[in-house]
Amino acid sequence: MKHQDIAKAVKNSRFPKSIFIGYYVALLLLSGVHIGLLLGVEEARFNDILIIIVLMSYWALVAGGLTLYTRQQVRKTYELPMIRLADAAAKIAKGDFSVRVEPINEHEKFDYLDYMIEDFNKMTAELGSIETLRVDFFSNVSHEIKTPIAVIQNSAELLKKPGLSEETRQEYVETITNAAKRLNTLITNILKLNKLEKQSITPNVTEFDLCDQLVQSALMFESVWEKKNIEFEADIADERKMITADAELLPLVWNNLLSNAFKFTESGGTVTLREYSGNGKVIVEVEDNGCGMDEKTRKHIFDKFYQGDTSHSTEGNGLGLALALRVLQLSDGEIDVQSEQGKGTKFIVTMNI
Ligand SMILES: Nc1ncnc2c1ncn2[C@@H]1O[C@H](COP(=O)(O)OP(=O)(O)O)[C@@H](O)[C@H]1O
Ligand SMILES: [Mg+2]
Secondary structure, three states: OOHHHHHHHOOEOOOOHHHHHHHHHHHHHHHHHHHHHHHHHHHOOOOHHHHHHHHHHHHHHHHHHHHHHHHHHHHHHHHHHHHHHHHHHHHHHOOOOOOOOOOOOOHHHOEHHHHHHHHHHHHHHHHHHHHHHHHHHHHHHHHHHHHHHHHHHHHHHHHHOOOOOHHHHHHHHHHHHHHHHHHHHHHHHHHHHHHHHOOOOOOOEEEEEHHHHHHHHHHOOHHHHHHHOOEEEEEEOOOOOEEEEEOOOHHHHHHHHHHHHHHOOOOOOEEEEEEEEEOOEEEEEEEEOOOOOOHHHHHHOOOOOOOOOHHHHHHOOOOHHHHHHHHHHHOOEEEEEEEEOOOEEEEEEEEEO
């Protein structure tokens, strides 16, 4: 919520008017008691000293009571929450991002301090996730780079051996080339993702035919589905669907969804690419009847470097879906996934037309 919004939205004040009206009325009533006392002591014909003592004691009590009450109210409504916030801030400053401060009121009764606490919690959570990402990112990158380098080193050592048959030699060369390719894709993906994350890529928006783009993307996989003996179906409802988006970024999404579908589907399976539109939206689905994924995997598939199914880990680097998600975030689109282990997976992309 923006600052002005909060100012407008917050009707509940920490120190509402009613408290001050309360004070006013209480003081009026208490002064009434003072007059009553005065009349009473005059009636009883007390001497002047006694009158002063009675009235002074009365006001000493009243002033003491009010002071204590005010002090307690300020402490309860203001000081204690501030102390809690200060405590939490101190912990965060030391690097503990797990702290959360409880809001004081129920949500309907939120005042600005509650909103401040809520935003404080959000900021802390955000900081925490950036910190984990950063740490994970480095360990993942190092791991991903080390593996192909080890492969290259190994194969190069083996190549040094004298008397290798031409076939074996070719095999080692092939392994080295593949590992080098893998390194190349990895670095390209990291750079792409980094650019997208920093938003130094502003989508270069043009109008283009999405259906044509989908078909072009799918055709690139022709050799894959033929080689793997997978049935590919294109179920494109619209003949042409002009959309305004970045025509160079979006293929990253389709290519990755399709490559995953072909990768995680066994030979003999089916992959379907579907497109339809309505209500100002266009929907693209990539569905397969491959291995699917369990609940835990599904939760992490958009994380950088996450690979659920390790049996195919050499064919990717876990950056594909992170990239796809980022592209869609920049393109005002959404991505959703339905998947069941052993049954298959469906990715659903929704874009505004
Ligand atoms: N169609 C799919 N079927 C089953 N699992 C999938 C599918 N698409 C993605 N996944 C899971 O999501 C993970 C992350 O995907 P992705 O980011 O593209 O990385 P990569 O393809 O390099 O593994 C995959 O490792 C896999 O576990
Ligand atoms: Mg992938």
